Amino acid sequence: MKPLFYLISFLPKTFVSLSIDLFLATKVYKFLSNYKITKKNLEIAYPHRTDEDIKILSKLSFKEFLISGFESIYTWGTSESESNSNLLCVENNFLLNNLKHSGLVAVSFHNRSVDMLLTWMNSQHTTVSLYKRIKNKTLDNFVKSKRESGMSKCFEINIAGVRHLYKAIKNKNIVCFAADQVPKRGLGEHINFFNVEAYTTTLVQSLALKTKVPVVYFFIQTNQDRKLKIKIERCNDNIYDDSKHLLQINSDIEKFINARPSDYSWEYKRFKRSKNLPADLYKNI
Numbered sequence: 308m309k310p311l312f313y314l315i316s317f318l319p320k321t322f323v324s325l326s327i328d329l330f331l332a333t334k335v336y337k338f339l340s341n342y343k344i345t346k347k348n349l350e351i352a353y354p355h356r357t358d359e360d361i362k363i364l365s366k367l368s369f370k371e372f373l374i375s376g377f378e379s380i381y382t383w384g385t386s387e388s389e390s391n392s393n394l395l396c397v398e399n400n401f402l403l404n405n406l407k408h409s410g411l412v413a414v415s416f417h418n419r420s421v422d423m424l425l426t427w428m429n430s431q432h433t434t435v436s437l438y439k440r441i442k443n444k445t446l447d448n449f450v451k452s453k454r455e456s457g458m459s460k461c462f463e464i465n466i467a468g469v470r471h472l473y474k475a476i477k478n479k480n481i482v483c484f485a486a487d488q489v490p491k492r493g494l495g496e497h498i499n500f501f502n503v504e505a506y507t508t509t510l511v512q513s514l515a516l517k518t519k520v521p522v523v524y525f526f527i528q529t530n531q532d533r534k535l536k537i538k539i540e541r542c543n544d545n546i547y548d549d550s551k552h553l554l555q556i557n558s559d560i561e562k563f564i565n566a567r568p569s570d571y572s573w574e575y576k577r578f579k580r581s582k583n584l585p586a587d588l589y590k591n592i
Contacts, residue, residue, distance in 0.1 A: 312384030
């Protein structure tokens, strides 16, 4: 699959952006499930915004979703250095270098391309990460191989994968995990997220509470000029407090999303299995 991604990566970014704008001008996107899910999620997350605001934000978010898809394909089709060249800067990179020696949990979420983000991380450090298996076996094998660049390893999200994370921390390695995906039944808890009791993984909190290693957030964000940058921030000590740790991750991710909502991947059914929302929330979408 790499030759195909390699060819696509040659497309000029201005051409990709113009093509997406032309597609959005047709309004066909309004009939696509990814757009409908985006709009539904934004209505839930921002109930006080007007219908017009939600429509504008939904369209903008869907555009960024398409662009971030191209960013992932670009990452898959090029080298680490070429992928990293798309990043304007890295804020607080010293945190990784200062904290990694005792083991480190690096928490991400689906802001822009997580593959571009992990490619950068793996170019700087050896990591152990988890991922959700892709149904297409050929694509799954390819993406997994890209996420295991250098000496880094990537494991499926399951009990065995979690054991690999604990082992990596014991060996004083960096573990990476996206904490905004809905876990399998029985593997999460209902935790506040945009005023919704959203079904949420507690893996990061458990890792922090049991191992006491440092926890940082790392994610891609666009600046005012639409340039990509990586932000790294230290998670505060509430993550080690048994009475507060469950709320910490969702609260922080919500704060990061609110800084630039259009960067977040709202097309995912994040609020399924939520306690205070209808079970058929995404029915017929």
